[in-house]
Amino acid sequence: MNNHYRYIVLGNGNAGFIAAKSIRETDPEGSILIISEEAELTYSRPMLTKTPLRTYDHRKTILYPESWYREARIDVLLNTAVERLDTDSKTVRCGGQEFRYDKCIYALGASNFIPPIKGSDRKEVTSIRTFDDIYSLKRMSVDAENAVVIGGGVIGLETAAELTKYGIQVVVLEALPVLMPRLLDEDTANTLQNTIQSFEIYTNVAVQEIAGDGRVERVVLADGREFPADFVVVSTGVRANTGIAAEAGIECGRAVIIDEFARTSAPDVYACGDCCEYNGANYALWSQATEQGIAAGKNAAGDRVSMGVIDSSMTLNTDEISIFATGDTGKNPELVYETEITDNMHPEHYGVNPKYLQSYEKRFYVDGKLVGATIIGNLTRAQGLKEEILGINREGVSK
Structure with missing residues (x-):
């Protein structure tokens, strides 16, 4: 593996993959390296909660096989976390190695936000971001009778609906007055909640503790109500992974700030996906990752392409x-x-x-x-x- 690449892509989520693919489509010859702390090639995150839990196999959701990367002459370094980005020397440090780049794509994604709830660090508490999370959920669901899902967004509701198929009694707890208020008007949100009968939904509640003697046994609300739980799924949104960028002096708000061409404030550094924001907005959606990945990749390779319209549906x-x-x-x-x-x-x-x-x-x-x-x-x-x-x-x- 070289130590100098024309293009280095940090992260192999959908945004990073699309950026690398767009680079190769624009520049057939330039060397490309993708660095990722994940153990697998790019796979579909939406399928984490859209595939039956008991039959989930992450290998079936990998977007392109290893042979595709070989044919595209894209090097991939997996199981390797990015440690440092130096935009002055144009180097990336990871896994004890240092690589030089001419152009860098920052696509380090986001991490699940876990509210500071007492007991949220118990081993029977999980969130859903990677295929390992689904395998963990699969193990916990075996022989379970009760589960609590904290968060009433799409992922939380999909997870709750799937768990009920295995005879698990599920309760969904949502802090806001209605479900998905950023996406739904109040009438539609109320219809959604009233239509669902296979599990219970409680809105406008505050979770105080995930409690139990040795293992998770119940979830306690601030008003004193308790719900039995053999395990808990926390689905309360994500936070952009900005640490490496901020340490490198790249301008960040809630996420890495980019312009319409996916450029950051640092020369020759582009960003795309869940880690970045444009005009103050970060939808953390697959469609955003795709559109920004295309712009980042093509512009890094010398094209001039503004981001397409992001489908926030x-x-x-x-x-x-x-x-x-x-x-x-x-x-x-x-x-x-x-x-x-x-x-x-x-x-x-x-x-x-x-x-x-x-x-x-x-x-x-x-x-x-x-x-x-x-x-x-x-x-x-x-x-x-x-x-x-x-x-x-x-x-x-x-x-």
Whole structure:
């Protein structure tokens, strides 16, 4: 392995992989090294909670085989954490080695945020970020009778729905007054909560302790209520991994700050994915990683490409409900929204809920233009609405 590369990519999540792939598409000859602390090549994180738990096999979710990297002449260094980035000497230190770069892609992703709850460090408490987390959850779910999920976002609800399939009694605890308030309007959030019957959901609650004698036995709320638990899943969002960048003097806010070309404040250093923010926004979504990865890779290789529109839509499919949200669902207090509600019947089926022929659709308009929408039930119209709204977002209507 060389110690000098034309391009060094830090991180092999979707953003880092897409950046490396885009570099190779733009520069067929430049040497590329990907450095990652993970043990495997890039795999699909969304599939962590969209694949049946008991049959999950991370090898089936790896995006490209090892042979692809060989043919693309991309070197990969796994099981190796980045220790230091020096933007003056243009070097990266990791695993006792030092590599020089001409261009660097910072794609170190994010880490799960674990609230400072007493008992959150117990071994029966997990969160979901890597395939190892799913294997841990699989082990804990065997013979378990009760589980608590802290956090009522998409990952939390998908996890809860999956656990109930194995006879586990699940309780979801959400600190906010409604589920997913950044994505859903209050009416849709309430409908979501009321529709789910396979597990209990409690909103507007504060978790005080994860308690037990030797092992997890219960979750205690600040108001004194207790819920039995053999294990706990914490799903309360992520925090960008900015430490290496900040130590290197790269400008950071809540995440590494980039411009429309995925450039950071440091010369020849680009960033993409969950670790960075553009115009103050970091959606931590697969689509963000893809668009920013393309821009970072192509621009590092000498192209001039601005980031594409980021699709911030959300889809949740369980055996009980299908729900979709996209765009601005009435969240900007400075705008005046008009809403339109329709009940639609569709002959087509969609996703995991073929029983749903009917959909409840709520659309949000600003100055007569569609800026956001939610659908409950049949999601046949989801793609069309998303494309229309993304087109409007390109013109800045809902920004």
